[in-house]
Amino acid sequence: MNRAVREAFVRLYTEGLIYRDTRLIHWDCEAQTVLSNLEVDNEPAKGELFEFAYAIEGGGEIIVATTRPETMLGDTAVAVHPDDPRYKPHHGKYVTHPFVDRRIPIITDAELVDPKFGTGAVKVTPAHDFNDFATGKRHKLEELNILNLDGTMNALCGQFAGLDRFVARKAVKKALEEKGLVRGTKPHDLVLPRSQRNGSVVEPLISTQWFVRTKPLAEPALAAVREGKTVIIPEEWAKTYEHWMSNILDWCISRQLWWGHRIPAFYCDACAGHVTVTNADGEVPCEKCGGKTRQDEDVLDTWFSSGLWPFSTLGWPDQTDSLKKFYPASDLETGYDILFFWVARMMMMGIHFMGEPPFKRILLHGMVVDETGDKMSKVKGNVIDPLDLIHGASFDSVVEKTLPGAPREESLKKFKKAYPSASQMGTGFAAYGADALRFTLSTYSPQSKRIPLSPKKIEGYRNFMNKIWNATRFALGYLEGARVSTDPPTATLLPNRWILSRLRATTDLVRKGIDEFRIDDAALGAYHFFWGELCDWFLELTKPIFAARPDSPAEADETRDVLAYVLEASMRLLHPMIPFITEELWQRLPRPESSPVSLALAAFPDASTGRDDPAADRDMSILQAVIGAGRSIRSEHDIHPGAEVPLVLRSGVPEVRAVLTTESRSLQFLVKTKGAPVIEESGGPRPRGAVMHMAADTEVLVALQGLVDPAHEAARVERELKKVDKDIAAIEKKLSLPAFADKAPPEVVKEAKDQLEALKRKRTGLEDAKGIAGELAS
């Protein structure tokens, strides 16, 4: 690593892309090191605009405004706008400094001065302000550094020397006051630059540092993304990348810290400080005189070496096999907050040293924040250790970890404010497990900048883990003797055909989600399949089939094999999101003979998994709708869940009657009917005193004579009729517009017509239901 860093430095230096220069930099007075502009946070603050007067030689005064009075000790000019009539008489004159022996010129500068701001006259401190520095360069002003590296005033400051900068600010104001030069103070909003390391106010300071010339490196990095050689996902970030790369400033890479890679630059005192830059080990002789040298004390910015990571980790600068094989990498997955710090630098360095970008795709995910969306930080008391969510922890211990020794009550208050859902969860986190946490994180949309960690959500997915466990445990009781191969088993029964079809569709969906980095789609698709389809419907439908094994063993065998196959494939499907539980269960499940020893090594389900069956999908949706209607009737009329009810199903569609007849046993079990449901063609005489729902072109009738409040039922039907009428009106209106039939695609028009027909049939049924409801009373 060290070798790679030195090699990179020397090459960039030789190519003229690294240079040493004296310029204004960001200085952290507390850590006593230079910072790059990325390491400085600008924070809004309330301050004041302080006005004081400089006496003009030959009489009069000129008033300047400043937010940092102490910097007047380093003033080397007063600038006014060239066209400002107020100051025209003073052009070319000098003012005298009240505290130090210095004549200061009044200069004109249209770039620096906004005549409308403050007094229209600006004090110029080239050594301590970025604007003033540029102005100083334009006017060849003297750059007077007035600060020591620890933030105290230096010897140039006369009576103020040795004072801390903030103490000096007050002292200067007081001294000006005593001299009668203060002209006013008003509140002023300003932006304070603060160090990301320690929060201290950063001072602009003149200093000699090492820089990377970034423009030549940024251009190819920019081009790589523009040309699609590297794709940034989500693509919104490409714009941010573009913007930053296009406006990039030279990168200050030296740091005055004691940890880090030392800069491989060696100075020769004999040759007036001549610099030898080399990657040689040991004593480095001066390249000019061969004499002794001393190495630069500074170290490199940590992101300099990190920028080399895609190839330095593979053995670079040696042409290793790994380097040939693994560079460039396919995907980088990281948080968006280090897009500039790390990703951009890897792109620049990678392209420069390796000739091509280090990644094909860059996926940027959001930052994990607290439930209210705030960044986790110790001061906010909203930090959660992921291990506490995995293993469980009391809230007391969670806050103690974040704010050791702080008053418990106050810490808990902060914590509960940051995690509203946790405050309703008792006294701590249960042990949700690594799978639940992992699955939860995978359900957040990657487009979101924030991942608000919600304990309640993790709890919900912990329940899913539990569901997987229980469902499999239940199934294992029926899987004795199951035959599982890599091909889907033969299926003749509707539930079996249907679940294989759903497995097929879900496999596509999950694969697509993973391929497109929509892990949330993959995770939620698999969740819905397993819980909403496999558990809620398929497992329930297998129960009557297994129960009927003595009468029809072939059907039970088929179902057993399908169940085994679907579960085995489901484990493989869920494994990327839920590695531990699926491995454990998979080991217990019957699986194909060719399977490897571990699920982690097994093939991910592909297009050969499951079997498309549109007819089964359609028939199943009929069955589900009818069962749903039956259950609704039961629930709405407070039928005890244990009670069996007589069920009559009437439909004018032969195909529907066929499905319902075949699935008679399913209907009996899931609606809990008294005997097999009666299935007949609509139009004949209706049973008296029944409640009727319309579902899937079927009249679902439950005879409840005497058990139901007729008014209540009539109101329900009335409500539904109203809704259907509204829908019918909307579609009829649409169809009546000539423009719709003319311009809309034919399939859309047909769909609307079909919908209208279905609604009309439903309406007829509801009219009947109204009549039936009337009979309930009698």
Added chain:
RNA sequence: GGGCGGGUAGCUCAGCGGUAGAGCGUCGGUUUUACACACCGAUGGUCGCAGGUUCGAUCCCUGUCCCGCCCACCA
């Protein structure tokens, strides 16, 4: 000051041209022999506001109001 993103059910968020979805929550019911960390049923939305394009807009365009983030040297 510049740039980017967002405002959809009580909450957190998906959807982004063909009559609105999930989880959590809420309400009612159930110890139905995998699971009460469960099951069944129900409730819930003028898709920020105003215009425009279109046969049709939550989805596209313009304007507007809020919210968040990033970048930036106004004394």
